[in-house]
Amino acid sequence: MSSYEDRLTEVEQQVTDLLQRVDELEQQAATSASPPQPTFQIDPTILGQMRNREGPPYEEEGTRGAVTYAGALHTHGAQYEWQIERPAPGLLQLEPEPLAHVLAALGSPQRLLLVRALLSGPRNRQQLQEALDVTSAGQLYHHLKELLAVGIIEQRGRNDYRLEPRKVIPFLTLLAIALDLTNLK
Known part of the structure; x- marks a missing residue:
């Protein structure tokens, strides 16, 4: 060659x-x-317990059932665990306005980024501005105000913010639900 x-x-x-x-x-x-792939393993014990709920508050006007969610998270030295069950008829009878306020408060990418930044621990104004990549404190405070109003975050002092600990797993559950409601797989 x-x-x-x-x-x-x-x-x-x-x-x-x-x-x-x-x-x-x-x-x-x-x-x-x-996105993270869901685990579709159904726990027959939990599902059976929810399926067998009867009487008030689990059964009203032809509707019977329950919804449960749980989670455990260890992040940046903090441990969060949560499990709760809600009767389905009560969920269907809730006033929509307070629920819409919470969903609206989380309904912007910037606010989701703020909450995600707070998952790693308390942050001050400057750290949150950096997480959002905004230069204006006014923009940051606009988003903080909405999240504070619905109790998702707490202000600890003049310039320190944190994610309310009891809201960590519900927030992650809401992200999982939003993912399940989209066409993402």
């Missing part, structure tokens, strides 16, 4: 190797951008 043919073979191999690397990187990018 001539040196030209050797060189051509070498270039062909390099192109093949590069194409393989591009494929691998694309697969990694697709995998890392994917």
Whole structure:
């Protein structure tokens, strides 16, 4: 073989190797951008208990059932655990306005980023501005005001904020529910 043919073979191999690397990187990018995959294992004990709830408050006007959620999180040295069950008829009878206020308070990407930043612990104004990548304290305070009003975050002193501990697992559950309501897989 001539040196030209050797060189051509070498270039062909390099192109093949590069194409393989591009494929691998694309697969990694697709995998890392994917939301967490749900676990669809149904606990028959819990589901059976909820299915068998009878009488008030679990059964009213032809509706019977319950909704439960739970979670455990260990992050940045803090441990959060939560489990709660709600009778379905009561959920369907709730006044929509207070619920809409909570959902609206969390209904902006900036506020979701704020709450996520507070998951790692208390933060001051400057740290929260950096997390949001905003230069105006006014923009930050606008978002903080909405989250404070519905009790998702707490102000601990003049310039310190934290996620209200009893709201950590419900917040993560709300993210999981929003994910389940979208077309993301």
